[in-house]
Amino acid sequence: MNERLAQALGNLPDYLGQHVLLSAAALALALAIALPLVVASSRRPALRTPIVAFASLVQTIPGLALMALFYPLLLALAALLSPLNIRIPALGFLPALLALTLYALLPILRNAIAGIEGIDPAVKQAALAVGMTSRQTFWQIEAPLAAPVAMAGIRTAAVWTIGAATLATPVGQTSLGNYIFTGLQTENWVYVIVGCVASAALALSVDALLGIAERGIRQRRRAPLILSVAALLIGVAVALAPLGLRGATGNTVVIGAKNFSEQFILAELMASRLENAGFRTSQRQGLGSAIAFRALANSDVDVYVDYSGTLWTNVLENSESLSRDEMNAQLARQLRERFGVTVVGGLGFENAYALAMRRERAKSLGVTDIADLAKHARNLTLGADLEFLQRPEWKSIANAYGLAFAATRSFAPTFMYRALQSGEADVISAFSSDGRIDADDLVVLRDSKGAIPAYDALVLVSPKRAADAAFLAALKPLMNSISVEAMRRANYSVDRDADKRSPREAAQTLAGEIRPPAR
Amino acid sequence: MTDAAAIAFQSVTVIYDGAAKPAVDNVSLRIAKGEFVALVGTSGSGKTSLLKTINRLHDPAAGAVQIDGGDIATVDAVQLRRRIGYVFQGIGLFPHLSVAENIAITPKLLGWSRQQQSGRVRELLDLVELPQEFSDRFPAQLSGGQQQRIGIARALAARPDILLMDEPFGALDPVTRDNLGSACRQIHERLGLTTIIVTHDMQEAMLLADRIIVMRDGLVAADGPPADLMSKPGDDDVAALFDVPRRQAEKLSALAARARGAGPHA
Numbered sequence: 001m002n003e004r005l006a007q008a009l010g011n012l013p014d015y016l017g018q019h020v021l022l023s024a025a026a027l028a029l030a031l032a033i034a035l036p037l038v039v040a041s042s043r044r045p046a047l048r049t050p051i052v053a054f055a056s057l058v059q060t061i062p063g064l065a066l067m068a069l070f071y072p073l074l075l076a077l078a079a080l081l082s083p084l085n086i087r088i089p090a091l092g093f094l095p096a097l098l099a100l101t102l103y104a105l106l107p108i109l110r111n112a113i114a115g116i117e118g119i120d121p122a123v124k125q126a127a128l129a130v131g132m133t134s135r136q137t138f139w140q141i142e143a144p145l146a147a148p149v150a151m152a153g154i155r156t157a158a159v160w161t162i163g164a165a166t167l168a169t170p171v172g173q174t175s176l177g178n179y180i181f182t183g184l185q186t187e188n189w190v191y192v193i194v195g196c197v198a199s200a201a202l203a204l205s206v207d208a209l210l211g212i213a214e215r216g217i218r219q220r221r222r223a224p225l226i227l228s229v230a231a232l233l234i235g236v237a238v239a240l241a242p243l244g245l246r247g248a249t250g251n252t253v254v255i256g257a258k259n260f261s262e263q264f265i266l267a268e269l270m271a272s273r274l275e276n277a278g279f280r281t282s283q284r285q286g287l288g289s290a291i292a293f294r295a296l297a298n299s300d301v302d303v304y305v306d307y308s309g310t311l312w313t314n315v316l317e318n319s320e321s322l323s324r325d326e327m328n329a330q331l332a333r334q335l336r337e338r339f340g341v342t343v344v345g346g347l348g349f350e351n352a353y354a355l356a357m358r359r360e361r362a363k364s365l366g367v368t369d370i371a372d373l374a375k376h377a378r379n380l381t382l383g384a385d386l387e388f389l390q391r392p393e394w395k396s397i398a399n400a401y402g403l404a405f406a407a408t409r410s411f412a413p414t415f416m417y418r419a420l421q422s423g424e425a426d427v428i429s430a431f432s433s434d435g436r437i438d439a440d441d442l443v444v445l446r447d448s449k450g451a452i453p454a455y456d457a458l459v460l461v462s463p464k465r466a467a468d469a470a471f472l473a474a475l476k477p478l479m480n481s482i483s484v485e486a487m488r489r490a491n492y493s494v495d496r497d498a499d500k501r502s503p504r505e506a507a508q509t510l511a512g513e514i515r516p517p518a519r
Numbered sequence: 520m521t522d523a524a525a526i527a528f529q530s531v532t533v534i535y536d537g538a539a540k541p542a543v544d545n546v547s548l549r550i551a552k553g554e555f556v557a558l559v560g561t562s563g564s565g566k567t568s569l570l571k572t573i574n575r576l577h578d579p580a581a582g583a584v585q586i587d588g589g590d591i592a593t594v595d596a597v598q599l600r601r602r603i604g605y606v607f608q609g610i611g612l613f614p615h616l617s618v619a620e621n622i623a624i625t626p627k628l629l630g631w632s633r634q635q636q637s638g639r640v641r642e643l644l645d646l647v648e649l650p651q652e653f654s655d656r657f658p659a660q661l662s663g664g665q666q667q668r669i670g671i672a673r674a675l676a677a678r679p680d681i682l683l684m685d686e687p688f689g690a691l692d693p694v695t696r697d698n699l700g701s702a703c704r705q706i707h708e709r710l711g712l713t714t715i716i717v718t719h720d721m722q723e724a725m726l727l728a729d730r731i732i733v734m735r736d737g738l739v740a741a742d743g744p745p746a747d748l749m750s751k752p753g754d755d756d757v758a759a760l761f762d763v764p765r766r767q768a769e770k771l772s773a774l775a776a777r778a779r780g781a782g783p784h785a
């Protein structure tokens with residue numbers, strides 16, 4: 001427990017620094033956009049309605065979706081700009097920054113405009129009557145009178161931005177959200193709590209400091225205003241110091257991980273190997289399945305592990321089923337030709353989709369094969385992870401066996417296993433390398449019709465690193481070195497409730513169990 | 520065109536957007552330099568609207584306003600306003616500026632030096648009979664009457680030739696009101712201003728002004744020196760207006776006589 005806390009706190013300088021950098025940059029950018037709009041709208045009140053309407057519209061998009069939407073937009077932009085030799089990263093800081101900036105616009109714009117509209121018309125008339133130009137009226141009368149209300153809006157924006165910045169994790173930007181997303185995935189509640197407490201504490205301190213600034217403005221006192229702005233700047237500088245100390249990040253290898261334990265463990269494993277080989281590493285954890293591959297193809301991520309079946313059906317959009325060797329050969333060729341992505345090789349185990357049931361339930365229904373399941377499916381509930389029901393594999397299984405369930409429900413993987421135990425689901429879309437299959441005494445149903453493709457775990461490398469011999473050499477020893485049993489144990493050590501390990505600890509254990517290079 | 524007119528209205532009409540009839544309807548008037556004019560009339564009769572055409576807070580839909588013989592439509596509105604003192608019906612002090620900053624606003628806009636500005640603030644606080652300590656206060660820290668004095672001081676700050684006052688004494692008790700009214704008249708004399716004051720108080724109008732203009736439904740219903748209007752009001756409505764102070768005065772003198780006659784009767 002204390003150990004896990006210590007480990008969580010070890011990540012704090014990095015996570016907090018990145019979080020502060022992201023939030024502060026988003027807020028600054030939002031101010032830089034909003035304030036000129038406010039000035040423009042003070043001269044032309046007709047602009048106010050469309051400006052506020054736009055900002056409100058943005059606000060209705062869920063934060064996570066907004067971040068995710070920037071990803072394809074930036075990718076398209078990157079494609080447009082690549083002939084000009086301008087490279088824009090579509091993942092990580094930029095999409096998170098843009099989404100948070102848009103998010104922060106509404107409170108700033110709405111309050112500043114409300115502040116200006118709320119000024120006593122008699123005061124505005126007086127400004128005219130004493131002989132002010134419209135510019136003088138804005139800067140000498142409207143701006144100072146609207147400032148306290150505008151400041152309250154900036155405060156709200158700061159609190160929102162700091163909170164929403166935790167959602168930057170899935171688009172590949174490290175933030176305090178890393179604690180929350182990783183923690184939820186591995187049921188490491190210490191992590192989740194550390195993440196929530198840290199971001200709440202950050203938001204509250206910034207709010208308090210801006211509150212002092214707001215009061216200073218309201219009471220027309222300089223001292224509190226200067227004091228709070230200085231405190232904020234010092235705070236930002238202190239938070240950013242660890243990032244600066246790490247030095248230039250130019251040659252840092254970026255390791256990607258999707259959003260489940262196995263991916264976290266393998267990312268840690270690759271990180272430690274690369275670090276031993278002298279590389280600086282950083283991780284982008286919790287990436288969506290499709291985002292991870294695109295990020296790799298765009299060299300936003302340098303290396304991650306994906307599964308052959310997923311690549312075959314989802315990325316290359318093939319529907320024919322081939323033998324394992326043939327598929328792997330085709331994959332390597334097509335990924336290189338179409339995306340410049342290199343398949344370094346397989347890790348030696350498979351993590352296939354599998355339909356699993358509780359042993360006694362399967363026995364009582366007499367189900368051992370998916371074909372048996374089809375007969376009972378009408379009375380059963382399928383529990384799936386968040387992706388499965390949208391994936392072509394599911395359609396192919398459903399078609400091959402004529403499966404039609406009474407109901408289907410989606411869960412985060414952890415909760416999917418819980419649902420199976422509690423009877424909320426009768427069948428789940430399990431993963432064959434998942435330690436919980438053994439631990440929970442589940443049976444994996446046979447796929448007699450071969451509808452589920454192979455899912456060999458493959459190490460993929462970005463176009464940028466394709467020719468980096470030292471880099472590839474550091475990864476090579478991992479090929480064919482991990483047995484499915486070892487992977488299951490590692491996964492289970494992270495997923496179980498008692499005596500939980502962190503992904504890094506599990507990776508260390510796994511490294512000790514690696515098979516010596518067979519061939 | 521006699522050149523004596525400080526302000527001349529030539530067939531001035533003011534119509535607000537969407538209004539059925541004009542707020543000021545084809546009004547022509549000449550106000551001589553040095554005149555102290557009271558503008559009276561029922562609520563909504565167009566007094567404020569007429570006043571606002573003088574410093575171009577509102578431009579007339581038709582007609583022209585001249586100051587010292589020049590059409591003001593041809594001069595820059597901002598420069599024009601800096602030459603005319605204007606006291607608002609609703610005071611309109613700047614709540615975020617100190618008393619001194621409020622008073623010195625037009626001089627500052629005109630580019631006076633800091634010393635000139637602060638010297639002027641001191642003079643004006645004396646003129647409107649407020650203590651110098653008020654300089655650093657904010658409007659919210661003043662009583663309504665004190666705020667009105669600051670409004671007048673602000674209007675006078677840049678030494679205008681023309682002073683326009685729209686119900687400047689609304690928030691005052693009778694004693695202060697009387698004092699400030701007399702003070703305004705003195706200032707008017709001393710500085711040689713041309714002053715127009717809008718008021719609802721007929722007694723005040725008659726005691727302060729050289730000339731009273733009565734407005735009704737956007738038209739000038741009567742115009743002349745107080746004594747003339749009292750004796751020859753022209754129509755019944757105007758007569759009724761002038762009757763009010765007269766009857767009040769009669770009642771008051773009767774009351775005063777009785778008070779004197781009764782003596783200490785306890």
Ligand SMILES: Nc1ncnc2c1ncn2[C@@H]1O[C@H](COP(=O)(O)OP(=O)(O)OP(=O)(O)O)[C@@H](O)[C@H]1O
Binds near residue numbers: 535565567568
């Ligand atoms: N900004 C405006 N928009 C539309 N109509 C207006 C506006 N200002 C005044 N009016 C109308 O014009 C007419 C004249 O108004 P004005 O303010 O000149 O009256 P006033 O004589 O000053 O009245 P009061 O003694 O109540 O101040 C009124 O009918 C009023 O409703």
Ligand SMILES: [Mg+2]
Binds near residue numbers: 566567568608685
């Ligand atoms: Mg009025």
